[in-house]
Structure formats: structure tokens, C-alpha cells
Amino acid sequence: MTYLDYQATAPLAPEALAAMLPWLESQHANPHSPHREGRRAKAAVEVARDQVAALLPPGGRVAFTSGATEALNWAIKGSTGPIVTLATEHAAVLDTVAAEAARGRQVTVLPVGPDGVVDLDVARVAILPGTGLVAAMLVNNEIGVTQPIAALADLAHAAGALMLCDAVQGYGRVPIPDTVDLIAISAHKIHGPKGIGALWIRDGVDLAPLLHGGGQEAPGRSGTLSPALCAGFGVAAKLMAARTIEDAAHVDRLKPLALNRLGPDWIVNGSTEHRYHGNLNVRxxxxxxxxxxxxLRDIAFSAGSACASGSGRSSHVLRAIGLTEAQARASIRLGFGRYTTETELRDAIDAIVAAAEGQWP
Incomplete structure (x- = not known):
């Protein structure tokens, strides 16, 4: 099996698995308990928190969550005032702001251009004084396009709003501007375990809690943390920091290889300039x-977001950049990264091209 679906989830790093195993096998204490074993578990959680925070801006705190979906829900529902977001956001944002709109909260969804990038002049008109929250992805999960997050943060702050950055696909890969106020991330996108993410909250920003209970996480998140998941997340983040240059260089080698093997019959969806190179959405x-x-059942690739793969709908992201229904349904996403070899990528692309050619007599 050749795995080319890194945007859906990245392979678990062996080092992250090794960090998790002791907490699954024998070290089972609750990190919120006051006894010695509980304190040991708490210490492991705090080490992981520092490792995750090392890839985030200074001046904030990391609250562990069950994943980025919870983090985004918390940031949106825990804030107040009108919301401005983009048409190409993840369903965890768009569905949440739709739920807020149904409760009477004002929501503006901005269009993007054919390249997938928001027009800052359009954003400037929409982000008015009184806006409470601006939410945008750093790297789009379907087409890999990057947004001008720093410029959007400036517009948000000029209007008195908070800036929420969905950095799930970009964390550890693309620099996150220091000026954002809220950042949602997920462990399994960076070779960590599934089931854990985090919301980074700038110092001085207060959010209403999403989950009520014991309030185990200082910013107001309730629920017992898993030391195993935290440890795996922390080590995965530490590896991302240590391998930033190496991983980026590897992906930069793979991208032109993939494009050259695909050839001129395949068109890249979205900007070819403003994008993360490990995501190729082509049609x-x-x-x-x-x-x-x-x-091609021995090649794992995607026809769009894994989160919407069973919906039967074509990609809302591809429709938002102006593709027809037929064009959107003729598109595939190829995601690759740290553990993808040049040989397996070349062979997989050749197989994809041959199978596609076989559809025409």
C-alpha cells in the first residue's frame, strides 16, 4: 500500500508510539489525582504541553482538547459578537458558525478567488468595528492553499475582533503569525495519535467553556486528560520542530516529481504560488x-476531505473556487510527507496516470 493521504491523517511516528506505550501498559494514573503516581502523570502532561507550545507563538497557553474539531467549536462558541469567516473553511468551522447563526449570531462568509485566496479588500469591507471573531485556515485541508493570516489578523484587531487561526494542516510546517489570538491544532496531522488536539489561547483572551465539569484544563476545559495521548502529541511536536528543515526539503523534492509525472493533462486546483507543497489537488x-x-486500491488517495467523503456531495472548497460540479468530481487530492519515498511516489503517480488513461478508448 502506498499512502498518499497525509491531509486526512499522517502516519504515526515510531517515536510518538514509543512515548505512549508506557502510559498504556503500566502507568495508568489519572493526571489530575494528587498522589505520587498522579503527579507523575501530570508531569508527563506538562512536558507534552511545553513541547506542543514550542511551535506556537509566545504569550499564550495550550489547552489540550479531544481534537481540532473541539478546539474550533470552543473558540467559536466561546467567543461573542459577529463572526467573519471564509467559504473554504473546514466543516468544523462552517457548520459551527451555521449553528451560531441559527441561534441569532451574525455570520458573514467571505468568498475566495479562483486561486482559493481571500481578497483582502473584500475582507476589509466585511470586518467592521463590532466584529467579534475572524476565523480562517492557515493551510486549506483540501487544496493546500495558504491564506494571508497576518493581514487578516491586522484587520480583525483594527475592528476590535479576535483572530482564530485553524492551523491544523500548517502547524509545524508553515509559520503561524504571532499576532493571532486563538490557534486550533491536531496531533494526528503531525504524526501523533488521533483523539487529541489543542487550542492555543493568547494571554488575556477569555472564552466561555464549551464543556462543563471539573475544569481540569486551566483555561476552562473539563475532562480527564490521557497522559498517553498527550505524550504522543508532545513527542510528535518535538519531532516536527527538530525536522522542520529536513521535512520541508523532502516535500519540496516530492512536489515537482509528482507534477512532472502527472504531465500536462492534469490541472492543479487553487494557487500554485500560495500553497503548502505536500498537498496537490489536481483534476x-x-x-x-x-x-x-x-x-487503484493499493494506493491511498482522496477525492476530497475525509470528513465529508460519505456525504455524496462534491467538495465545497472546489465549488468555492469556481469549479463546476463536473470539474469538482473529476479532482483528486494527493498528500505526501515525511515517510513518502521518491520511488513509491513516482510509481504511484505512474499508476494513477495509466489508470486514468485507461478510461479513454
């Missing part, structure tokens, strides 16, 4: 993607 007009995936 070939007339392609039957379902048939392609059926023919």
Missing part, C-alpha cells in the same frame, strides 16, 4: 474518480 476533466479509486 483531469472527464475523469471518473470513483472508477480510478476502485482500480
Amino acid at each position: 483531469r476533466d472527464g475523469l471518473d474518480v470513483n472508477r480510478l479509486m476502485s482500480d
Whole structure:
């Protein structure tokens, strides 16, 4: 099996697994208990918190969550005032702001251009004084396009609003501007375990709690933390910091290899300039993607977001950049990274191209 679905989830780093195993096998104490074993578990959680925070701006605190979906829900529902966001955001943002709108909160969803990037002049008109929250992705999960987060943060602050950055796909890969106020991240996108994420909250920012209970996390998040998941997340973050240059160079080598093997019949969806190189969303007009995936069961790639793969709908991101329904349904996403070899990527792309060619007599 060749795995080319890094945006859905990245392979678990062996080092992260090794850090988790003791807490699964024999060290089972509750990190919120006051006895010696509980304090040991708490210490492991705090080491992980520092490791995760090392890749985030200074002047804030990391609150562990069950994942980025919870973090985004908390940031949005815990804030007040009108919301401005983008049409290409993850469903965890768009569905949450829709739920807030149903409760009477004002929501503005900004369009993006054919390149997938928001027009800052359009954003400037929408982000008015009195706006409570501006929410935008650093790196889009479907097309890999990067947004001008620093400029959006400036507009948000000029209007008196908070800036929420969904950094799930960019954390450890693309610099996060120091001026944002809230950052949502997820462990399993950086070679950590599933089931844990975090919300970074700038000092001085207060959010209403999303979950009520014991208030175990200082910023107001309730629930017993898993030392195993925290340890895995922490080590994965530490590896991202240590391997930043190496990982980026590897991805920069893989991207042109993939494009060259695909050839001129395939079109990149979204900006070719403002993007993370480990995400290639490409289309070939007339392609039957379902048939392609059926023919290539030993290659893991995606027809869009894994979160919406069972919905039957075409990608809202691809429609937002102006693709027709047919073009959106003729698109695939190829995601690669640290553990992808040049040989397996080349062979997989060749197989994809051959299978696609076989659809035309």
C-alpha cells in the first residue's frame, strides 16, 4: 500500500508510539489525582504541553482538547459578537458558525478567488468595528492553499475582533503569525495519535467553556486528560520542530516529481504560488474518480476531505473556487510527507496516470 493521504491523517511516528506505550501498559494514573503516581502523570502532561507550545507563538497557553474539531467549536462558541469567516473553511468551522447563526449570531462568509485566496479588500469591507471573531485556515485541508493570516489578523484587531487561526494542516510546517489570538491544532496531522488536539489561547483572551465539569484544563476545559495521548502529541511536536528543515526539503523534492509525472493533462486546483507543497489537488476533466479509486486500491488517495467523503456531495472548497460540479468530481487530492519515498511516489503517480488513461478508448 502506498499512502498518499497525509491531509486526512499522517502516519504515526515510531517515536510518538514509543512515548505512549508506557502510559498504556503500566502507568495508568489519572493526571489530575494528587498522589505520587498522579503527579507523575501530570508531569508527563506538562512536558507534552511545553513541547506542543514550542511551535506556537509566545504569550499564550495550550489547552489540550479531544481534537481540532473541539478546539474550533470552543473558540467559536466561546467567543461573542459577529463572526467573519471564509467559504473554504473546514466543516468544523462552517457548520459551527451555521449553528451560531441559527441561534441569532451574525455570520458573514467571505468568498475566495479562483486561486482559493481571500481578497483582502473584500475582507476589509466585511470586518467592521463590532466584529467579534475572524476565523480562517492557515493551510486549506483540501487544496493546500495558504491564506494571508497576518493581514487578516491586522484587520480583525483594527475592528476590535479576535483572530482564530485553524492551523491544523500548517502547524509545524508553515509559520503561524504571532499576532493571532486563538490557534486550533491536531496531533494526528503531525504524526501523533488521533483523539487529541489543542487550542492555543493568547494571554488575556477569555472564552466561555464549551464543556462543563471539573475544569481540569486551566483555561476552562473539563475532562480527564490521557497522559498517553498527550505524550504522543508532545513527542510528535518535538519531532516536527527538530525536522522542520529536513521535512520541508523532502516535500519540496516530492512536489515537482509528482507534477512532472502527472504531465500536462492534469490541472492543479487553487494557487500554485500560495500553497503548502505536500498537498496537490489536481483534476483531469472527464475523469471518473470513483472508477480510478476502485482500480487503484493499493494506493491511498482522496477525492476530497475525509470528513465529508460519505456525504455524496462534491467538495465545497472546489465549488468555492469556481469549479463546476463536473470539474469538482473529476479532482483528486494527493498528500505526501515525511515517510513518502521518491520511488513509491513516482510509481504511484505512474499508476494513477495509466489508470486514468485507461478510461479513454
